[in-house]
Amino acid sequence: MGLSTDRIVNNQASTLEHLFCSICHEVLWHPVTCGTCEHSFCETCINEWFQHQQRCPNTCEYQQRARVPHLLTQLLSQLKATCKNTTNGCIEIIPYEALEKHEQTCLYEMRKCQGCLKSILKQNVDQHELQCEYLEILCINCQATYRRRDTHNAIECLRNQMKNQNNLFELKITSLENDLKRQTELLNNIDQQQKTLIGQLDKQSREAEGRQWIR
Ligand SMILES: [Zn+2]
Ligand SMILES: [Zn+2]
Ligand SMILES: [Zn+2]
Ligand SMILES: [Zn+2]
Ligand SMILES: [Zn+2]
Structure with a gap:
């Protein structure tokens, strides 16, 4: 245009x-x-x-x-x-x-506020976003995002923190369970190898005995 x-x-x-x-x-x-x-x-x-x-x-x-x-x-x-x-x-x-x-x-360019989506002079947007009630902010304690106007109370924050902790524990438990499974498999493998080895030794000694008889 x-x-x-x-x-x-x-x-x-x-x-x-x-x-x-x-x-x-x-x-x-x-x-x-x-x-x-x-x-x-x-x-x-x-x-x-x-x-x-x-x-x-x-x-x-x-x-x-x-x-x-x-x-x-x-x-x-x-x-x-x-x-x-x-x-x-x-x-x-x-x-x-x-x-x-x-x-x-x-400086008279308009920009949208990420929170309330209103058009605001570009030069005022930063100032506005520092206070905009609709802007999502991150709680550094519980990592939840919420609109500034919906500030969560201390109980909700604690509940979120506990949920995060539980998730962390569950992750840890799963990883421990996986470790255990891997180690059991390893042990089974070793067991199997041992059995095969003993079988072979048995067979060899029987054959040796057989040869002695023939002589
Ligand atoms: Zn032409
Ligand atoms: Zn043209
Ligand atoms: Zn201009
Ligand atoms: Zn706004
Ligand atoms: Zn929080």
């Missing part, structure tokens, strides 16, 4: 009309130029266009120019615009080329 004409403050209708994107009919934003017809479009507009179309909006064979025409860059750079956060209180008038950078750092 382009930059809305309403936001341009040094509006000269005669120049402005050369700076329109013919897809969104707003002032070009991140322009790219078709080298065949020399028309320019916002980068996002032309990308969206080619998701459904094969040819340039002017029906020509689209070939993107390596650079947009110098005159176009020059005209665009003369524009000045209001910040997108004007309605939140930002009164800055910003040159076209500095607009993007300003808006990335504008």
Whole structure:
């Protein structure tokens, strides 16, 4: 999408009309130029266009120019615009080329509080979240998360802690049981090997005895 004409403050209708994107009919934003017809479009507009179309909006064979025409860059750079956060209180008038950078750092940007989901000025959000009743916080004693407004009482906290302890014990017991099982298997194995060995020895000594008889 382009930059809305309403936001341009040094509006000269005669120049402005050369700076329109013919897809969104707003002032070009991140322009790219078709080298065949020399028309320019916002980068996002032309990308969206080619998701459904094969040819340039002017029906020509689209070939993107390596650079947009110098005159176009020059005209665009003369524009000045209001910040997108004007309605939140930002009164800055910003040159076209500095607009993007300003808006990335504008203090009048709104952000949602993670708790109550209200939109709040970015600069106030941290302060707000320190007190927001709806924000989930973690109890360092029992590791439970709860909304600040639902603070749990000491009994519930203790109950949680006991539950955590029990879970820990159960884990330990299971691991001990597994250890025991493994050791029993090992012992059984050794037992089995021993029996086989004794069997073999028996057999060998019987054979030896047999040979003595024959002699
Ligand atoms: Zn556009
Ligand atoms: Zn074209
Ligand atoms: Zn601003
Ligand atoms: Zn909040
Ligand atoms: Zn707790």
